[in-house]
Amino acid sequence: MIRADVVSNDDLTRTVLNLVWERREVSRAEIARSTKRSRSTISEVVGRLLGTGLVAEAGAGESRGGRRPILVGFQDDAGVILGVDVGATHISLILTDLRGRTLAWRERAHPVRSDPKGAEALITALGEVCLAEWNGDRSRLMGIGVAVPSPVDPGSPGRVLDRVLPAWRGHSVLDRLNSVFGVPVFVDNDANLGAVAERWWGEAVGIDDFVYLKVATGVGAGIMIGGEIYRGATGVAGEIGHVAIDPGGPECLCGNRGCLATFVGTRQLVDRARALLERFPDSVLAGTEPDIRAIEDAALSDDPLALQVVTEAADRLGIVVAGVLNLLNPGSVILGGSLARAEDRLVKPLREAVATRTLVDSAAASDIRTSDLGARATALGAATHVLVAALANPRLFPGVKPT
Numbered sequence: 319m320i321r322a323d324v325v326s327n328d329d330l331t332r333t334v335l336n337l338v339w340e341r342r343e344v345s346r347a348e349i350a351r352s353t354k355r356s357r358s359t360i361s362e363v364v365g366r367l368l369g370t371g372l373v374a375e376a377g378a379g380e381s382r383g384g385r386r387p388i389l390v391g392f393q394d395d396a397g398v399i400l401g402v403d404v405g406a407t408h409i410s411l412i413l414t415d416l417r418g419r420t421l422a423w424r425e426r427a428h429p430v431r432s433d434p435k436g437a438e439a440l441i442t443a444l445g446e447v448c449l450a451e452w453n454g455d456r457s458r459l460m461g462i463g464v465a466v467p468s469p470v471d472p473g474s475p476g477r478v479l480d481r482v483l484p485a486w487r488g489h490s491v492l493d494r495l496n497s498v499f500g501v502p503v504f505v506d507n508d509a510n511l512g513a514v515a516e517r518w519w520g521e522a523v524g525i526d527d528f529v530y531l532k533v534a535t536g537v538g539a540g541i542m543i544g545g546e547i548y549r550g551a552t553g554v555a556g557e558i559g560h561v562a563i564d565p566g567g568p569e570c571l572c573g574n575r576g577c578l579a580t581f582v583g584t585r586q587l588v589d590r591a592r593a594l595l596e597r598f599p600d601s602v603l604a605g606t607e608p609d610i611r612a613i614e615d616a617a618l619s620d621d622p623l624a625l626q627v628v629t630e631a632a633d634r635l636g637i638v639v640a641g642v643l644n645l646l647n648p649g650s651v652i653l654g655g656s657l658a659r660a661e662d663r664l665v666k667p668l669r670e671a672v673a674t675r676t677l678v679d680s681a682a683a684s685d686i687r688t689s690d691l692g693a694r695a696t697a698l699g700a701a702t703h704v705l706v707a708a709l710a711n712p713r714l715f716p717g718v719k720p721t
Contacts, residue, residue, distance in 0.1 A: 328712075330355065334363050335372065335712050338392045339416075343376050345387035364390055370717035372396045394419070397460040397708075397716050398452065400445050400499075401701030403508065404466045404491065406431055406535035409440045412697040413448040416705060418519050422448035423694060430467075434489040441491075442498045460708065460716055461501050463700030464491050465508040467536060469554035482536075482571065502714060504703050508532060509556055510547050511699030512654045512689075513540025518702050520691045521652050528648045530689075531558065531639065532696075533631075534655035537579045541646070559583070563637045578638050582631045584610045584656060591627050598623035614659040628660050629667045636671025639686070644677050654689040654696075661688050 333353055338344055350360045367373045368390075376391030394417040403410040407430060413422040424444045430437045441464075449456060468478035478486050495503045513530035516522040522530070522542065530540040537559030541548040549555050559579035560572045567576025580586060591608045598604065601623035602616050616624035639651055657664060669686050689695055708714035 330359070330363055331366070331718070332710065332712050334360065335367060335392075335715075336709050338367075338373050338390055339709060343389040343391040345389055347387055349390075367718075370396075370715065372715055372717065392416070397458050398454065399460060399701040399704045400448065400462040401697040401699070401704075402441055402445075402462060402464040402495075403697040403700060404430060404437065404441070404464060405508070405696075406467050409437060409444060410693070410697045411441070411444040411448050412694055412701055413452055414698065414701045418698060418702060418705070420694065420698075422451040423697075424448055425693065431483055432485050434483075434486045438489070438491070438494045442494060445495075445499065458716055459499060459501055460714060461704035462495050462499060462503045463511070463703040464495070464503060464505045465511040465696045465700040466491060466505060467508050467534075467538075469557060470505055470507050470510075472549070472553045502704070502707075504700075504707060506547075506700070506703055507538065507540070507556065508696050508699075509538030510540040510549075511703055512696050513542050513547060513652075513699070514702050514706065515691055515695045515699030516652050516654070516689060517542055517545065518706075519698065520689055520695070521687055522650060525649050527646075528650040528652060529639075529642055529646070530652045530654055531635070532655040533582055533635070533653065533657040535584045537582055539642070541648075543646075558638055558642070561638050561641070563634060578634060581634045582657070587613060587627055587631060587657070590630065591623065594623050594626060598626070610656050611659075614656065617660045617663045620663075625663060628657075628663050631657065632664050632667035633671045636668050636675060639668065640672045640675035643672065644675075650685040650687065652687055652689050654691070658688040664688070 334349055337349055337352055346357060346360050346364055350357045372393055373390050374393055376389045378386040378388060394415045397416050398421060399414050401412045401414065407427060408425060409428050410425040412420055414420060424447055426440060428437055428440055466478050468482040471477065477490060491505055492503045509530060509532040512532050516530050522528045526545040528542050532538050539556040539558040541556050560570065560577045562574055562576045563578055564576030568580040569575050570577035570580050588608060588610055591603060591613050595604055602621050603612060603623055613624050613627055617628045665686055665688060691698060712718045
């Protein structure tokens with residue numbers, strides 16, 4: 319049986335720790351007022367937290383008429399977190415402190431879809447490189463977050479969907495990381511974790527209801543409702559790339575035809591650019607073998623071929639985004655992934671496409687913008703996933719013991 323006082327103490331520890339994290343520096347008296355607990359109780363909780371190294375006394379604050387209070391500050395460097403972005407064609411790792419600051423970053427191209435063993439080895443190798451670059455105490459590594467390009471079953475979080483990554487059948491992204499690094503590992507869908515990164519550090523700070531749309535090799539959405547990721551009944555909400563927009567369109571890996579991802583995934587956009595080369599002989603892409611980055615660079619230079627590719631993508635995205643706005647009416651739609659580099663060249667035609675398809679003005683007026691977190695967004699979201707879990711359960715932090 320769990321004793322009620324133990325639950326209460328754990329809850330209070332969590333509340334106090336979150337308050338100190340949010341305020342950065344706060345006095346014991348302010349904590350007592352905010353939590354409506356006695357100063358002696360708060361002093362006891364703060365005393366325990368001081369022993370973990372997560373908080374420390376940070377000098378005197380301003381006086382309210384009496385003695386100047388001693389402030390308690392959160393120690394952002396008390397722990398570190400690894401965030402892993404397992405893309406379809408790359409592996410990225412970030413090492414952050416407890417405020418989301420980048421301490422180390424590595425990215426490598428890799429055929430993730432076809433080589434799970436190689437991907438697992440690369441993840442661990444890049445993790446070691448990041449930790450070596452940081453050169454801190456390894457015992458301060460408190461967890462690893464992993465973003466995967468697949469729906470994640472909450473009951474089996476280490477397994478990816480066979481239909482999306484068939485070569486990964488029987489492989490778990492958890493097992494090797496657990497054995498090598500000896501810390502908890504948290505896995506979630508990449509678009510969900512992109513949304514987490516935006517909510518904590520990016521364009522969606524302070525926004526409780528928004529949709530993060532990731533356009534990369536595939537297309538996915540992280541749906542944030544009330545400040546929490548909406549996962550659906552079985553954890554696969556947000557697979558927006560598999561909304562059919564043309565029943566007679568190309569066959570998708572999901573088995574359907576004309577899914578959004580068959581038109582605006584990275585490979586499809588590159589194929590479309592190649593198909594248009596004859597019509598645009600003066601394009602900067604003429605005579606080249608364009609990749610997605612070259613198309614984005616050309617669009618930013620107002621190259622007509624690249625703008626045609628981006629505008630077509632925006633129109634098709636607009637079909638699905640308008641549906642999302644009509645259904646959920648989020649405060650914002652934030653575009654991430656590689657195509658987001660096109661910025662206004664993508665956003666302007668997307669807004670126009672959405673405006674013609676939404677039912678009411680309020681839906682059409684929903685803010686549509688690109689992420690400013692860049693290539694590190696998904697890995698940062700993966701690391702933040704661990705931080706969120708630890709703030710909800712402080713026992714995950716180094717040195718915090720049950721009370």
